[in-house]
Amino acid sequence: MIPFGFLDWFWLGAFLVLMVGSGIRFYRLGKRSESDFFLAGRGLPWWLPASSVYATHTATDTPMWVSGVVYRFGFSGLWYTFYAAWCAISAFVSTKIFRRSLAYTQAEWQSLRFGGLSGELLRGWVSGWQVFLNMFILGWVGIAMGKVCHYVFGWPPWIGLIVFSSACAFYVLAAGYWGVVMADFQQGIIAFIIIIIVSLKGVHAAGGPGAIIDKLSAMGETGRLNPFSFTGFFEGEFPVAWFITMLVIGILGGLGMGTAIDWYPEAQRIQSARTVKDASWSIWAGSALVMMRNAVWAAAILAFFVLYPDLENVKDYEMAWFRLGFEHLPVGMIGFFFAAIVAIHISTISTHLNLGAVYITRDLYHHYINPGASQAQLVWIGRVATLILLLGSFVFGSIMENITEWLIFALWIMAAGVWLPGILQVVWWRFNGWGYLTAWIFNLVFSWLVVWVLPAFEVIPHLRDYQQFWILMILGALVFIPVTFLTKPENMDRLVKFYAMSRPIGWWGPVKREAQRRGLI
Amino acid sequence: MDLLKKKWLPEHADTWTKEDTITIIISPIIYILLTIGCALSVLLIPLGFLLLFVGIVLLIVMVRLINPKLSAISENYEKKQKQYLEDLEKKVKWED
Numbered sequence: 001m002i003p004f005g006f007l008d009w010f011w012l013g014a015f016l017v018l019m020v021g022s023g024i025r026f027y028r029l030g031k032r033s034e035s036d037f038f039l040a041g042r043g044l045p046w047w048l049p050a051s052s053v054y055a056t057h058t059a060t061d062t063p064m065w066v067s068g069v070v071y072r073f074g075f076s077g078l079w080y081t082f083y084a085a086w087c088a089i090s091a092f093v094s095t096k097i098f099r100r101s102l103a104y105t106q107a108e109w110q111s112l113r114f115g116g117l118s119g120e121l122l123r124g125w126v127s128g129w130q131v132f133l134n135m136f137i138l139g140w141v142g143i144a145m146g147k148v149c150h151y152v153f154g155w156p157p158w159i160g161l162i163v164f165s166s167a168c169a170f171y172v173l174a175a176g177y178w179g180v181v182m183a184d185f186q187q188g189i190i191a192f193i194i195i196i197i198v199s200l201k202g203v204h205a206a207g208g209p210g211a212i213i214d215k216l217s218a219m220g221e222t223g224r225l226n227p228f229s230f231t232g233f234f235e236g237e238f239p240v241a242w243f244i245t246m247l248v249i250g251i252l253g254g255l256g257m258g259t260a261i262d263w264y265p266e267a268q269r270i271q272s273a274r275t276v277k278d279a280s281w282s283i284w285a286g287s288a289l290v291m292m293r294n295a296v297w298a299a300a301i302l303a304f305f306v307l308y309p310d311l312e313n314v315k316d317y318e319m320a321w322f323r324l325g326f327e328h329l330p331v332g333m334i335g336f337f338f339a340a341i342v343a344i345h346i347s348t349i350s351t352h353l354n355l356g357a358v359y360i361t362r363d364l365y366h367h368y369i370n371p372g373a374s375q376a377q378l379v380w381i382g383r384v385a386t387l388i389l390l391l392g393s394f395v396f397g398s399i400m401e402n403i404t405e406w407l408i409f410a411l412w413i414m415a416a417g418v419w420l421p422g423i424l425q426v427v428w429w430r431f432n433g434w435g436y437l438t439a440w441i442f443n444l445v446f447s448w449l450v451v452w453v454l455p456a457f458e459v460i461p462h463l464r465d466y467q468q469f470w471i472l473m474i475l476g477a478l479v480f481i482p483v484t485f486l487t488k489p490e491n492m493d494r495l496v497k498f499y500a501m502s503r504p505i506g507w508w509g510p511v512k513r514e515a516q517r518r519g520l521i
Numbered sequence: 522m523d524l525l526k527k528k529w530l531p532e533h534a535d536t537w538t539k540e541d542t543i544t545i546i547i548s549p550i551i552y553i554l555l556t557i558g559c560a561l562s563v564l565l566i567p568l569g570f571l572l573l574f575v576g577i578v579l580l581i582v583m584v585r586l587i588n589p590k591l592s593a594i595s596e597n598y599e600k601k602q603k604q605y606l607e608d609l610e611k612k613v614k615w616e617d
Contacts, residue, residue, distance in 0.1 A: 075557070075560055075561075078556060078557070078560065082552075082556075085549055085552050085553075088545075088548040088549040088551070088552050089545045089548060089549065091548070092541060092544050092545055092548065092587060092591075093541075093545065096591075096594065100598055100605075102602070102605055102606055102609050103609070108613070111612070112609075112612070199563065200563075203563065203564070209563070209564040209565040209566075210565070212564060213564065213566075225561075225564070225566070227557050227560070251549045254545075275595040275598075275599060276591065276594055276595040276598055277588070277591040277592055277594070277595040278595075280591055281591075284548070287552070288551075288552060288555060291552050291555060291556040291559075292555055292556065292559045294556065295555075295556045295557070295558075295559035295560035295563070296559060296560075296563055298560045299560050299563035299564050300563075302564070362613070366613055367613050367615075371613065371614040371615055372614065501601075501605055503535050505537055521532075521535075
C-alpha cells in the first residue's frame with residue numbers, strides 16, 4: 001500500500017472533478033443528434049481527434065505491456081509496439097477512402113462497399129463482434145485499473161474496476177463523443193506530462209543516462225540499447241523473420257481497413273474530423289505521439305532494469321513504470337501520479353463505451369430494428385447502449401483472469417486470417433462480400449486447427465506466432481479467392497457509386513472506366 | 522520546384538501520383554526515426570538526437586509534399602459531402 005497525504009487526495013479529487021465536469025459540460029452539444037452523440041457533428045479540427053487517438057491508446061495496461069517487452073528484450077522490444085505504424089500509410093491511403101465513405105463505423109462501411117445479403121451479413125457480423133470486443137476491452141482495461149488500486153490502496157480489484165469506469169460513464173452518458181473527445185484532450189496532456197516526469201525521474205533514480213549505459217556495459221547487457229539486436233534470422237527468441245512479419249503486418253496493413261484491432265476506434269476519429277485532410281493528419285499525428293510515448297517509456301524501463309535486474313516473474317517487471325512513479329516521486333506528487341493514471345484509464349474507457357454504443361445504435365438499432373427512429377430516440381438508445389456496455393464490462397472484468405488466454409487467441413485469429421482480405425476490399429474491385437465473409441468464417445476454422453488442434457495431436461509442431469500468421473494468411477487465400485471468382489461480382493451501379501464517392505486506389509479499372517463513361521468523375 | 526507542387530486541380534489531386542508514393546515510403550521511416558531517436562535521446566546518446574533531427578526534417582518535407590494535395594482533395598470533396606450524407610441516411614433507412 002502507498003500512504004496518501006492531504007495533497008495527494010486533493011490532486012485526485014481535483015482531477016476527477018475537472019475530467020468528469022468538463023465532459024458533462026458538452027451535454028447540450030451531445031444530445032442534438034446521432035451524428036453529435038457519436039461523431040461530434042463531423043466538425044473537429046485535426047488536433048482533437050489526434051489527441052483522442054493518443055489518449056485512447058494510452059491505457060492502464062499499456063505501460064504494463066511496454067514494461068514487459070522492454071524489460072525482456074531492451075530497445076528491441078519496441079518493435080512489439082510497432083503495429084501502430086499501420087497509420088503511417090493508412091493516413092494517406094485508407095483513411096482518405098474511409099473518410100469519404102462517411103460511414104459511421106467499419107460495419108456500415110461493409111454495406112457501402114458490398115451489396116445484397118453478403119453486405120448485410122457482414123454489417124451484422126462486424127457490429128456484433130465489435131460490441132463484444134469493446135465490452136471485452138472495457139473489462140480488460142478496467143481490471144488493470146483494479147490491480148493498480150489494489151497495489152496502491154489494498155482494495156479488492158473489483159472496487160477499482162467499478163468506481164473509475166462508473167465515474168467515466170457519467171460524461172459519456174451525458175455528452176457522448178463530444179464529452180469523450182474533449183476529456184481526451186486534457187487527459188492526453190496530463191498523461192504526457194506525467195509520462196515525461198516519471199520516466200525522467202526513473203532515469204535519474206538509476207544514476208542518470210551515463211550511469212545506466214555504464215551499468216548495462218558492466219552487466220554485459222549493452223545489446224539492450226540496440227533496437228536491432230536480433231537472435232538470428234529464424235533462431236532464438238527474437239528472430240529477424242518475426243521483425244519482418246511485424247513490419248509487413250503493421251506498415252502494409254495501412255493500405256487496407258480492419259487490418260488491426262485499432263482500426264475500429266480510429267474509424268470513429270476519422271469520421272469526426274471536419275475534412276478529409278484533418279482526418280489524415282489526425283491519424284498520423286496521434287499515432288506518432290503513441291510511438292514517441294513508447295520510446296520514453298522504454299528508456300525508463302531500461303533504468304528500471306538497471307535498478308532491478310533479476311526479476312523473473314512477469315507480474316513483477318510488468319509493474320516497472322508504476323513502481324518508478326510510486327517509489328521515486330516525492331510526497332504530494334504521488335496523488336498527482338495516481339490522478340494521471342486515472343486520466344490514462346478513463347480516456348480509454350470513455351472511448352470504448354461510446355464506440356461500442358455506436359455499433360448498437362447505428363448498425364443494429366437504427367438499421368435493423370427502427371429505421372424511422374427520431375434523432376432524440378437515437379441519442380437515448382446511445383445512452384442505453386452505453387449503460388449496457390458498462391455493465392457488461394463489469395462481468396468481463398470479474399472473470400478476466402480465467403478467460404484472458406482464450407480471448408487473446410480470439411483477438412489473434414481475428415487479425416491473422418482477415419488481414420489480407422482487409423486490404424483486398426479496398427484495393428481490388430472484384431473482391432466481393434462472399435469472399436470477405438468466407439475469409440472470416442474459414443479463419444475461425446483454420447486458426448483453431450493451426451494454433452490448437454493439430455499441434456495437440458502432434459500432426460504439426462507448435463509454431464511461432466509469425467509462422468502462424470503466414471500459414472493462416474495462405475490457407476485463407478486458398479479458400480476466399482476461389483469463392484470470390486465462383487460468385488458474382490458486386491453490382492456495377494453500387495461499385496460505380498462507391499468509387500465516385502470514395503476514390504479507392506489499386507485495381508479498379510473497369511469501375512473507373514464505367515464511372516467516367518457515366519460522367520461521374 | 523516540381524517536387525513540391527503547391528497548386529492542385531481537383532481532378533489531378535484525386536489520382537495517384539509520385540507525391541503519394543514518396544509519402545507512403547517516408548512516412549513509416551519517420552515513425553521509425555522518431556521512435557528510436559526519442560528512446561536514445563532520453564539516455565542522451567548522440568545518435569538519438571541525430572535520428573530525431575533527420576526524422577523532423579523528413580516530416581517537414583512530407584508535410585510540404587502532400588499537404589497541398591490533401592487540401593485540394595478536401596475542398597473538392599466537401600462540395601459534394603451534403604449530398605453523400607443524404608444518400609447515407611437513405612441507406613440506413615432502407616430507402617436506397
